[in-house]
Structures are given as structure tokens and as C-alpha cells.
Amino acid sequence: MLMILPKPDNSVRFLILLFLTICSLENIAQVQKKTYCNPMDISYRYNFEQLNEKISYRSGADPVIINHKKEYYLFVTIQGGWWHSKDLINWNYIVPDKWPMEDMCAPAALSVRDTMYLFQSTFEQRPIFYSTEPEKGKLKFLNRWMPRLPKDIGPWDPALFHDDDTDKWYMYWGSSNVYPLFGAELDKKRNLTYAGNNPAEAYKAMLWLDPYKHGWERFGPNHSDPFKPFTEGAWMTKYKGKYYLQYGAPGTEYNVYGNGTYVSKDPLGPFEYAPYNPVAYKPGGFATGCGHGNTFQDNFGNYWNTGTTWIGYNWGMERRIVMNPAGFDKDDQLFANTRFGDFPHYLATKAVPSQNGMETDELFTGWMLLSYRKPAVASSTLKASPTDTLSADRTTDEDPRTFWVANQNKPGETLTLDLGAERDVRAVQVDYIDYKQTVYDSDSTVYTQFKILTSTDNKKWTVAADLTKEPKRDRACAYVELDPRGDGKPVRARYVRYEHVYVAGSHLAINAFRVFGNGQGKVPATPATLTAKRQKDQRNADLSWSKVPGAVGYNIRWGIAPDKLYQNYQFWNDQPNTFELRALNVGVPYYFAIEAFDENGVSVLSKVVDDGSGLGKK
Structure with a gap:
């Protein structure tokens, strides 16, 4: 039997539209928010622990x-x-x-x-x-x-x-x-x-x-x-x-x-x-x-x-x-x-x-770091002393103890990265640090807001993320997936910009502006050589490897058997290619392999080598 329903009035239409909108937003949020990135994106609280020393910082442990x-x-x-x-x-x-x-x-x-x-x-x-x-x-x-x-x-x-x-x-x-x-x-x-x-x-x-x-x-x-x-x-x-x-x-x-x-x-x-x-x-x-x-x-x-x-x-x-x-x-x-x-x-x-x-x-997305040592330009920069300028390039060096500080903590301050070429950009992480702050407790005034904009030519900009559209909360390690169209596809961009809106305290200080996604080239070659030599002190081993042209970095992977390479030490390509590893257990044999990575992906893992100690031989 066909049932004829009465035509809804404006108030009913509004409620139906509101319900559908909420469902749509929830679905979009579920699609957008499917990954995470360390450090965890939680509302780390300002810590009263050092109040008497007049030291202000957010922390979690x-x-x-x-x-x-x-x-x-x-x-x-x-x-x-x-x-x-x-x-x-x-x-x-x-x-x-x-x-x-x-x-x-x-x-x-x-x-x-x-x-x-x-x-x-x-x-x-x-x-x-x-x-x-x-x-x-x-x-x-x-x-x-x-x-x-x-x-x-x-x-x-x-x-x-x-x-x-x-x-x-x-x-x-x-x-x-x-x-x-x-x-x-x-x-x-x-x-x-x-x-x-x-x-x-x-x-x-x-x-x-x-x-x-x-x-x-x-x-x-x-x-x-x-x-x-x-x-x-x-x-x-x-x-x-x-x-x-x-x-x-x-x-x-x-x-x-x-x-x-x-x-x-x-x-x-x-x-x-x-x-x-x-x-x-x-x-x-x-x-x-x-x-x-x-x-x-x-x-x-x-x-x-x-x-x-x-x-x-x-x-x-x-x-x-x-x-x-x-x-x-x-x-x-x-x-x-x-x-x-x-x-x-x-x-x-x-x-x-x-x-x-x-x-x-x-569970690894395969989204690579696109921002390492990339040029960064800031709208303003605080000069801490005649010899120390807290410059924008410190946000791309992957060191959490170096940082950029804007001249003022005001809306509109920007930090812009040039990725060098167009890339498929998937996500960003903005990590704040407390530079000469005077905040000792987290209350309703402590929250974080910013926008992420992208561009292919450094002229025309598109908003890829806007934290003013979400409930206010403090995000000292803000991780944001970029999916402005809601279709799960990456943003194509060469330039990525942080546009400041609000952060509590006297200074805007960022220690990392990290951009993730993928280039369009080939993954790097596998390093040609890796050597591992156990020292007389079995707690230590000397490692060396060949560098790969164009690589961003390397993972040295090791473990107690060739199929148990669970340990990992990450190195950058601009660091030395020799290292004394001091994390081993006496009397235990170890096996090592290496992989190179860049903005396009990760190489094939190298051949596994032993530590030369003879401990693994029966």
C-alpha cells in the first residue's frame, strides 16, 4: 500500500537538512581522520611543576x-x-x-x-x-x-x-x-x-x-x-x-x-x-x-x-x-x-x-617526509640576541630543540615552505615549543588555531585546512590530514604555508613544520655496502655504509636473527655514514641490514650481514 505523507513545513525541512548535514560532516571526518603521527596530538597541559623557577612549558610523560x-x-x-x-x-x-x-x-x-x-x-x-x-x-x-x-x-x-x-x-x-x-x-x-x-x-x-x-x-x-x-x-x-x-x-x-x-x-x-x-x-x-x-x-x-x-x-x-x-x-x-x-x-x-x-x-602509510631541510620563509622573525636569530629554517631540520619565533604573536604571521617541486601532499604536523612563555596552567584561553594553505606557483593559494572550523583545543603537536575536497586524494602543491591565528602566551614559536606525502620519481637505490663489526666490548659495534645519491636518509635495521630485524636507527644523508652502535647485549649475535629513503619512497632492504663476532655459529 502506498502511503502519502504530508508535505513537511519549513521547520521540518530545517531539521532534516540539519540531520543530513551532521551525518555528512561525521562521514567526512571519519574519512579524513584515519592516520596519526608521533608525537601524539593531544592537548598537552601546561605544567605547574617548575612554577617556582618561572619556567613555563607544556609537557606529557x-x-x-x-x-x-x-x-x-x-x-x-x-x-x-x-x-x-x-x-x-x-x-x-x-x-x-x-x-x-x-x-x-x-x-x-x-x-x-x-x-x-x-x-x-x-x-x-x-x-x-x-x-x-x-x-x-x-x-x-x-x-x-x-x-x-x-x-x-x-x-x-x-x-x-x-x-x-x-x-x-x-x-x-x-x-x-x-x-x-x-x-x-x-x-x-x-x-x-x-x-x-x-x-x-x-x-x-x-x-x-x-x-x-x-x-x-x-x-x-x-x-x-x-x-x-x-x-x-x-x-x-x-x-x-x-x-x-x-x-x-x-x-x-x-x-x-x-x-x-x-x-x-x-x-x-x-x-x-x-x-x-x-x-x-x-x-x-x-x-x-x-x-x-x-x-x-x-x-x-x-x-x-x-x-x-x-x-x-x-x-x-x-x-x-x-x-x-x-x-x-x-x-x-x-x-x-x-x-x-x-x-x-x-x-x-x-x-x-x-x-x-x-x-x-x-600500518605505515608510505607518506614520506617532504620538508627536510627545505627552504623556509617567515613573515617576521624575532632576533633573540645580536648573534642569534630564531630563523624559519630551524623548523625543517628535524631537531625539536631548534625553532622559529615570530616577531609578534599575532594573527596573520606566516611560515612558508618551498618543497622544490610539485608533490602529492597528504598531511602536515605543526609542533610548537614554549619560548619564554608565562603560562603556568591550561584554561579556556589556551588553545591552538591556524590555517594551512597550498600553492603550485607561490601566487595563488588554496586553504587546505582550517582549525578555526573545529572546536577550540590546544594542539602542541598538531597533526592534520589534508583532504579539502573530502575525496581522500592528495593535494598537489609545491608551496605549503602555515598561517597563524592563535596560540596562548607571549610568543609564537614553532620547532617543526613537517610536511608528508610523495614525489613522483623512483624510489632510491639500495645502499651498495653495509658493514658491521663487533668490538672487543661486545656491547658496541662499528657500522659503515655507502651513501645513495639523492637519498634523504637511511634506516639501519638490526636484530638477533636475520628474520628478526626489529630494531631501527634512522640517519639523515647529510650525517656521517659511520656510526658506533652502543646498544647491544653481551653474548648475543646480531644481524644488520640497511634501506635508503627519499621523498618518493623506500628502497629494497639490503642483504643481511652478521656482526663478525662468530657468536651466531654453532
């Missing part, structure tokens, strides 16, 4: 991402709250309805069934919270305080762990270059206080650093400082009946901050050092370091590893957050893939096989 009821929650040191996401890309900041005695440093977070648990780092007596509505910021006390442990023991940098197979609870912690990581069983009947009658005897040592055998645990840039290293950032993952106790080392202030693991058949050990350590390591590139984080699974069962990358301009602990694909290979080896870790990656929309290790590379 010690991340924990948990999957709670198929949604994601991110906890970060001293941020006044946490972030909530349904897709691991769009993060909404949440202020809790109650908070502990002070803001949380390196918090522990855990999801068990329908409940989220939260606990702060402390040397005092502090409570464990729980929530069944973390998306609303609702917190309740599970207990009023954990019993006090002996002086200097902690628990600092804690991690909570629930063994689903035994229904037992544990906590791990430690942040020191004197003490080890500790572990203890918790008693659920006592609201997760320490098991046993004497808290002072309820814990025991889990692991110690051994920099004399583990080269990557040595302190300093490229593990070159004899200072005693730090272990911190405990995290526990159970996989196929084995317990992987993870830890960060050797210190957050350098490029070599990574995550390692010990493995046991029991949650309290004894633990054995995994010979393939570190499991997450990124010493080269823009966002260096990936230590002190956690390992979690997304809604498709894929593993991810989070960590802390170092800025360190305003303060030694000025940092950002990274997230890398991870997994377990066919031999149950835990690894994180940091190859092109600060280039755009897809978020998984299905289970991504990890049994053969590098299959997680399928």
Missing part, C-alpha cells in the same frame, strides 16, 4: 593507555585529568570529579571487567581509586590509603596487574638508579592493599639494570655517559602463559630512552632477561626515545606500545607522548615497530598479523 569497555583512556604525568577516545586518534580531555591530595605523577591504570582502577606514584600513603564511569570523570575510593613502605622504596612509577587466569592482583613499581624494580601481590579482600600481615615484607626485588652486559642500559646520548642509569616505568603483560615485566631505561633525558622486558612463568618471578632487548627503541629521527610507557591491545586484538619522547629545551623533563605498533612474533618475542615511527601511520581497522614480526609495517 609516562603514558598509560588502557582499553576499557572497548574505549580508550590515556593517563599522563601531572595533567590534572585524563583523555578519552573511541578511536585512538581523537582524544577528549576529562577533568575528574575528585582527585588525590596532589596531581598524579606516572599513574597506574588498569581495566578489569567493568571497572577502571587508578593509583598514583607515591612515597607516602595514598588511595587507590576506581571508576565505572571514567568517561564522566567519576572516581570513588577503593581504599583510603596503601600502607606505608620503608623509606625510599615507593611505590613510585607503579603498575597494577590482574591475572585473569588466577584472579590474583599484583603491583610493580620502581624509579631509581639505586633500587631495583619491585613487585608485590595485592589482596582483593583488603581492597587491593598488600597481601600478608606485614606490608614492609610484602614486596621483593624483580630485576636490576646491568649496563655492563646490556649496552642499551647505559646512560647518556647514544649510551655514552658513565653516570649510573635509571630503571623505571614498570608494566606487566601476560602472553601465552608467560609474564613479560617491562621497564624503561636508562633515563628520559636522552635519545636512547627505551623499554625492555624480563620474562617469567610466575608473576613474581624469578625473571630472566630477554636476549632481544630493548623491545621498544627509537634513538634517531625527530621524536627520539620511546621509554616508560605500557603495552595494550586495541579492539581488534592488536598490540601497541606507548612511551615518552624527549624535548628538553625549557626543562630536562619537558617531553611528549608516542605510540607504536607492537606484537609478539612466532617465538613469543615481544617487540615494538619504530621504523618511521614519527611518520604518519594508519590506525588498525582489523587484526594485523604480528607472528612474523615486521608485518606490522602494513
Whole structure:
């Protein structure tokens, strides 16, 4: 039967049109926002930590991402709250309805069934919270305080762990270059206080650093400082009946901050050092370091590893957050893939096989860095001193500690890159740095707005992205996909321009204007030679390789077997082609290969070579 509906009046038409428009915008947003780029694009908060020293900076460190009821929650040191996401890309900041005695440093977070648990780092007596509505910021006390442990023991940098197979609870912690990581069983009947009658005897040592055998645990840039290293950032993952106790080392202030693991058949050990350590390591590139984080699974069962990358301009602990694909290979080896870790990656929309290790590379978009050392012109530049001009070219050198500062923080200031030829431009990342700021707290006045314009001739410009069209939020590491037509096709451009609208504070300072996409030429040739020679000190190896004309850079990939090249060190073509690698484990054989990359793509991986030590021979 045909039903005749009445003709809608103007108000009904308006509601229908509004509904269709909202649906259309949501669909466009879903198409546009399908990738992410490290450092993570979240609203890093201004940190009151150094207020007394009059140092102003945004920072984020010690991340924990948990999957709670198929949604994601991110906890970060001293941020006044946490972030909530349904897709691991769009993060909404949440202020809790109650908070502990002070803001949380390196918090522990855990999801068990329908409940989220939260606990702060402390040397005092502090409570464990729980929530069944973390998306609303609702917190309740599970207990009023954990019993006090002996002086200097902690628990600092804690991690909570629930063994689903035994229904037992544990906590791990430690942040020191004197003490080890500790572990203890918790008693659920006592609201997760320490098991046993004497808290002072309820814990025991889990692991110690051994920099004399583990080269990557040595302190300093490229593990070159004899200072005693730090272990911190405990995290526990159970996989196929084995317990992987993870830890960060050797210190957050350098490029070599990574995550390692010990493995046991029991949650309290004894633990054995995994010979393939570190499991997450990124010493080269823009966002260096990936230590002190956690390992979690997304809604498709894929593993991810989070960590802390170092800025360190305003303060030694000025940092950002990274997230890398991870997994377990066919031999149950835990690894994180940091190859092109600060280039755009897809978020998984299905289970991504990890049994053969590098299959997680399928999440790499293949969008290459188009902006490295490209000419940059600014509308104005602040002269910091008679000998130091904070010039525009510092935004393309891939160093987060160098930057351009505009003469004034006002709308209309521009930063323009010449890519040298027309390219298919896919995305940009604008990273801000706090230069002589006086902002000490994030409020409604702290947000970021700008426009991205593109041109083929430096005369006619087209708006490719406009952040004034979206809700106000602070984006210290703003990552924007360029899809102005909404068809998923790249923008064809030679020139890319940042046009300033607003950022809080007295100065507009940008430490990186990164442009990603692809050229139209051939990928570079594979480097003709790569040599690796293990030193008498087995923690070190001397590497050398042949340069490829026109290459932008190289990835040295290595691991403990020819098919386990999970480690990666990125070098630029204008850097030396020799390097002393100081991140190896004594008594373990290593294998190496190299690939070159440029704006067109990545070469075929070279032939795998061994380290010449003979350790791999039976």
C-alpha cells in the first residue's frame, strides 16, 4: 500500500537538512581522520611543576593507555585529568570529579571487567581509586590509603596487574638508579592493599639494570655517559602463559630512552632477561626515545606500545607522548615497530598479523617526509640576541630543540615552505615549543588555531585546512590530514604555508613544520655496502655504509636473527655514514641490514650481514 505523507513545513525541512548535514560532516571526518603521527596530538597541559623557577612549558610523560569497555583512556604525568577516545586518534580531555591530595605523577591504570582502577606514584600513603564511569570523570575510593613502605622504596612509577587466569592482583613499581624494580601481590579482600600481615615484607626485588652486559642500559646520548642509569616505568603483560615485566631505561633525558622486558612463568618471578632487548627503541629521527610507557591491545586484538619522547629545551623533563605498533612474533618475542615511527601511520581497522614480526609495517602509510631541510620563509622573525636569530629554517631540520619565533604573536604571521617541486601532499604536523612563555596552567584561553594553505606557483593559494572550523583545543603537536575536497586524494602543491591565528602566551614559536606525502620519481637505490663489526666490548659495534645519491636518509635495521630485524636507527644523508652502535647485549649475535629513503619512497632492504663476532655459529 502506498502511503502519502504530508508535505513537511519549513521547520521540518530545517531539521532534516540539519540531520543530513551532521551525518555528512561525521562521514567526512571519519574519512579524513584515519592516520596519526608521533608525537601524539593531544592537548598537552601546561605544567605547574617548575612554577617556582618561572619556567613555563607544556609537557606529557609516562603514558598509560588502557582499553576499557572497548574505549580508550590515556593517563599522563601531572595533567590534572585524563583523555578519552573511541578511536585512538581523537582524544577528549576529562577533568575528574575528585582527585588525590596532589596531581598524579606516572599513574597506574588498569581495566578489569567493568571497572577502571587508578593509583598514583607515591612515597607516602595514598588511595587507590576506581571508576565505572571514567568517561564522566567519576572516581570513588577503593581504599583510603596503601600502607606505608620503608623509606625510599615507593611505590613510585607503579603498575597494577590482574591475572585473569588466577584472579590474583599484583603491583610493580620502581624509579631509581639505586633500587631495583619491585613487585608485590595485592589482596582483593583488603581492597587491593598488600597481601600478608606485614606490608614492609610484602614486596621483593624483580630485576636490576646491568649496563655492563646490556649496552642499551647505559646512560647518556647514544649510551655514552658513565653516570649510573635509571630503571623505571614498570608494566606487566601476560602472553601465552608467560609474564613479560617491562621497564624503561636508562633515563628520559636522552635519545636512547627505551623499554625492555624480563620474562617469567610466575608473576613474581624469578625473571630472566630477554636476549632481544630493548623491545621498544627509537634513538634517531625527530621524536627520539620511546621509554616508560605500557603495552595494550586495541579492539581488534592488536598490540601497541606507548612511551615518552624527549624535548628538553625549557626543562630536562619537558617531553611528549608516542605510540607504536607492537606484537609478539612466532617465538613469543615481544617487540615494538619504530621504523618511521614519527611518520604518519594508519590506525588498525582489523587484526594485523604480528607472528612474523615486521608485518606490522602494513600500518605505515608510505607518506614520506617532504620538508627536510627545505627552504623556509617567515613573515617576521624575532632576533633573540645580536648573534642569534630564531630563523624559519630551524623548523625543517628535524631537531625539536631548534625553532622559529615570530616577531609578534599575532594573527596573520606566516611560515612558508618551498618543497622544490610539485608533490602529492597528504598531511602536515605543526609542533610548537614554549619560548619564554608565562603560562603556568591550561584554561579556556589556551588553545591552538591556524590555517594551512597550498600553492603550485607561490601566487595563488588554496586553504587546505582550517582549525578555526573545529572546536577550540590546544594542539602542541598538531597533526592534520589534508583532504579539502573530502575525496581522500592528495593535494598537489609545491608551496605549503602555515598561517597563524592563535596560540596562548607571549610568543609564537614553532620547532617543526613537517610536511608528508610523495614525489613522483623512483624510489632510491639500495645502499651498495653495509658493514658491521663487533668490538672487543661486545656491547658496541662499528657500522659503515655507502651513501645513495639523492637519498634523504637511511634506516639501519638490526636484530638477533636475520628474520628478526626489529630494531631501527634512522640517519639523515647529510650525517656521517659511520656510526658506533652502543646498544647491544653481551653474548648475543646480531644481524644488520640497511634501506635508503627519499621523498618518493623506500628502497629494497639490503642483504643481511652478521656482526663478525662468530657468536651466531654453532
